[in-house]
Amino acid sequence: MQPDFPITRDILLIGGGHAHALVLRQWGMKPMAGVRLRVINPSPIAPYTGMLPGAIAGHYTIDEIMIDLVRLCRFAGADVILDKAVGLDPEAKTVTLASGRQAAFDIASIDIGITSDLPQVDGFIAHGVSAKPLGGYAARWEHFLQTAPQAPNLVIIGGGVGGVELALAQAYRMQQTGRSPTITVVDRNAQPLGNMGPKARAGMIAALRRYGVGLHLNAAPVRLEADAVVLDDGTRLQSDFTLSVAGSRPQGWLAQTGLDLHEGFITVGPTLESSARDIFAVGDCAHLSHAPRPKSGVYAVREAPYLFHNLRARASGAPLRRYQPQRDYLKLASLGDKRALAEKFGLRSGGAWLWWLKDTIDARFMAKFRDYPAMPAPKLPDLRPRDLGAVMGAKPMCGGCGAKLPAGALGRGLACLPGQSADLSPGDDAAILRRPQGVQVLSTDHLRAFLGDPWRMGQLAAIHSLGDIWAMGAAPQLALAQIILPRASDTVAERMLAEILEGAQSVLGPAGAALGGGHTTMGAELTVGFTVTGCCDRPVTKRGAQAGDALILTKPLGTGIILAAEMQITRPKSGLLGPVWANCVANMARPMGRDAAILAPVARAMSDVTGFGLAGHLAEMLGAGLTATLDHANLPVLEGAEGLARQGVQSTLAPANRAALRPEWDGPLADLLVDPQTCGGLLAAVPAAQAEAVLAELAKAGAPARHVGHVVPCAP
Template identity: 80%
Template sequence: MQPDYPKTRDILLIGGGHAHALVLRKWGMKPMAGVRLRVITPSPIAPYTGMLPGAIAGHYTIDEIMIDLVRLCRFAGAEVILDKAVGLDPVAKTVTLASERQVAFDIASIDIGITSDLPQTAGFTDHGVSAKPLGGYAAKWEAFLQTAPQAPNLVIIGGGVGGVELALAQAYRMQQTGRRPTITVVDRNAQPLGNMGLKARAGMVDAMRRYGVGLHLNASPARIGADAVELSDGTRLPSDFTLSVAGSRPQDWLQDTGLDLEDGFIKVGPTLESSARDIFAVGDCAHLSHAPRPKAGVFAVREAPYLYDNLRARASGAPLRRYQPQRDYLKLASLGDKRALAEKFGLRSGGEWLWWLKDNIDERFMAKFRDYPAMPTPKLPEPHAKGLAAAMGAKPLCGGCGSKLGAGALGRALARLPQTDAERTPGDDAAVLRGPDGAQVLSTDHLRGFVSDPWRMGQLAAIHALGDVWAMGATAQLALAQIILPRLSEALAERMLGEILDGAQSVFGPAGAPLAGGHTTTGAEMVVGFAVTGTCTAPVPKRGAQVGDRLILTKPLGSGIILAAEMQNIRLRTGLLGPVWAGCIDSMARPMAADATLLAPVARAMSDVTGFGLAGHLSEMLGDGLTATLEMDALPVLNGAEKLAAQGVRSTLAPSNRAALRPEWDGPLADLLVDPQTCGGLLAAVPPTQAEATLAQLQAAHVPARIIGAVVAI
């Protein structure tokens, strides 16, 4: 097994384009010692351009054309930062994100694609759809298909190859659903398909005739309304769905980077490096100044191995490779149905066999990102002690609450502690110090790194630590950090610690609990924890539920299963893991001060659902002679968690948690009841006369709370 070398250089990939996806895959096969690789992407998935017309036509599902960037980054050992880049300082070497966060780097590459929106055209923002970014267009198209009228009007702005391909795809899909669409392609030129040769152009125009797709030339959009497009020549085209595929426009924020640009695109030379040392650019957002080429995915794919080598070369001080693009390339255009047209060097061919060829090429590309080679498990040394194999387990140790000690072993160990002056109700997670003006609660918690982004880890660890304070109805007062960093160069250690603290302060600051200091040390991996205090008049106990009380839960279940799936890089049988994981992180990242404020005045018992799962924490809330009836249909569950549970995915702590599962709670959702939660919701026992009103208040405050059951006598 490769030694865990300290990280000394930060390489940042800005964007999840095709070139970066291929670099990440190659990096996973052959990582570079000493490099921390990071990826900034606004979406956990990225569409493959070549299959978009097929997806719009219905030949592929949307999931089939998406690269799961979360799984890819896990395979590559790369940190994933789910945010959008909106600025770059090449001197300070920092990237500004839409969240206003700053991310520093030593070496960076930009692969953010282009956009085809029309911000200068009146009404486009409200009523138009841009073909790029592709993911948003595909989603809006699928939504339109659900509500489209029987004879819809569609307008495609842009008569290039991409616009005509999508017009044909939309026409085919509409016909397959039994609709009779009127589709018009609008182009400002005197003829469409200007980048194609005469023969290929004639073939595409013939396909348009077959599908009844009209052409309106020598005009551009002047105004886009909810039901029509007004053109510069005075024509008004009715439109229920207006799509822009009009050329390629660079993203606006590049203008303020100080990099040399060509019509807004980043100028790069043969090494793919920009005018600023250590900053590379590839794909459609780049302009090859030494060999200008049209915007086409084939060049991004061909640039990938050169970018991979040059990022490594710059990190190690080696010479850079030079990229020379081919003069022409095979253009394969979809014709709506399962036929395609090919052109190269002015020669044209078409037919069903070309669709088969195109589909085969696309499928081979996407296969690279579906299943990844499994890393070999190190063999145990011989001889080894009895029980070592069982202690090691068959899968990686979970992070977050999934890595905690089981309730049985923990309880037996805690039983040895002597009594103290601090009040501690059995089962409560926070100690209580009484004073003349109320009480102070004290708690501490820490987590093994379960997300690779240090800022996000600091944020989630802060929310998790405050869970005990909120569960007792207290207002946060103060926090101290306990942080273990992996071995890093001094510069990277400072950078990582700063990111963790910034993420934590984004939670502690609004909660009114200043981060007053703490302790750091170096260890085998990142561990982030906090000691927190809070104040209240009378703490809400964990045990105290009474017969008839309604049980209110304020966050959905399933985070342990989803985090385990991401750590094991498991592929969903149906769907994509990336959006499931992103949704899980979003749920975990919601603080619960509002939840506690509304629940504490009425709750007879309350706990935050964390490592021992809903079953374990609910058992602690119930006194002798009590149990609970659970409304399984009402249980809130994170998207994808049930699918992963059905595939056999379990968190490390789940088997131990099953000891708390009462027979009356067993059933199809048992795996979710014993699933350890990180940053889980509050579970409160509320008198039945106040439950519905409290639930309404929570939901009005945008807390996704539900009543999930009631306390009953055994």
């Protein structure tokens, strides 16, 4: 998306299927001005189906078969919403999410895949595993491998190509772990592999025999138990792991959309548009009315260029393209070990070279989502100040608290302020207004957007703004919003504002703060902030810590590093960025009202850890003659943050924050100590004798609090 142009259209991609992933990559290479592209998916990663049997067999790691949607969306300039669609209103053009939120759109596409669960079978939810969605199955399988008995029983329900491939993969992996499994494929038909020709079917059945996998035909499950599958012919099969690959079932919520469906799948024509104008559907969730085809990822991949064109054409008013699927395609089926079988037009061949071919094709597809072309940096003018390039930097400026003014420049800028009046204390995290009874505290804060979901930005900005009130031990009272929206049409601006306020209200309401109004304007980029007030009898100030006090931190460190990595589309040396980023955002989204209520009665000093990092805010808490010893081994750190720090990832504010890092605090986690935190935790100095009881109470309240050090006298 080009920020120089106003946003006038919302395009919403519902689901992270193969076609949508390819559209996102194309969009990153060729964005469309004036469009806000958004993606809704419950997970930050999406599996590539073609490599699933290889992962189950152990030829690939689970990470190797996953598309990192968070990195992909950043490259595409798309906003990612980690939620699940559960409803759609074609007339109102809104999507209902599992969280209760609604997302509006002008143009939408649905690529949510299918499911293979069996909700109609008694006991399936409790004891069965679905092959689709794939992510859950892969995780359950890896866990089973760690706990499986020496001679496990496995049942695969569904004897199609997918079921047989996974049966062979599981058999191979079991043998590689030294186990002797009994594996049975159950199918309701008289013969398995109904979509394959006779020669290919014979080859797959021969592979089943080689691995000792049994076939139980003309039968279907009627009940799943903890250790068995009961079939409708009276057979009871022992089972330690029951997998369903029984055909393809559409997601149930589609039946309530009012769209034309075929056996539960969205009916689309040659342009991939559904019965409702501006709503497209692709992949396994769609039925091609003009050219019906079996469910296959091959068609989803080949639909992507047409969908990419048609989404843009609908937004611009250009003609749509028509997609005509091929009649047949090369089917490559895994045989457990590193061999594969191929079929096309009824012809069959097999062997190790076909595994090489399949592996090459799959690797080429996944390479599209591993490394992205570097976007060119803005060209500096020929005539410029000598220090312009140094101030701009080589990487994008961070959002959130990473965009704060450095402490040194801030302090020098504030030096010009006049002294305070007798009845107005400058306070610490918040200004303190004296009242006849108790005090009122007042603070303001805002965040430069670091993610594109306005609802989430509203939620996080509210939590961040309330941090100062909670740090003073006050009960939130009132909030006023200050919101800068990017230039947009009235319709899009109205949607964005409503989403921001709904996200903020999800925090302010439960915290007891009334949203009393505020101010909005349009500018270069999204910025969300709040002025907040709170009341208390005795404010907890930053200063007041005493030698011997225990230091307690209520949230893990690393948000600045992780948010910087996402902005820079960094690929971790191990693992995936998407889950790391999603976990970071989830930690940021935890309000701290309960933390403050536990700490305030006992804390001698308290502050929230934000832009200046733990080192900077701890330095502010220590009076003359005091320092602290830090327990690096006990510092809470977000998953993935240490690894990214070792790769050299840091927030743009981190170098300036190092000025507050005292020599005695240096150590293996120094990069985390100077990392600017957004929605960071509370740091409290409490009497050492009360620390254990406070930590126990915080744990009971769900806070991942840690005892991170002690206040001590400075060395003479």
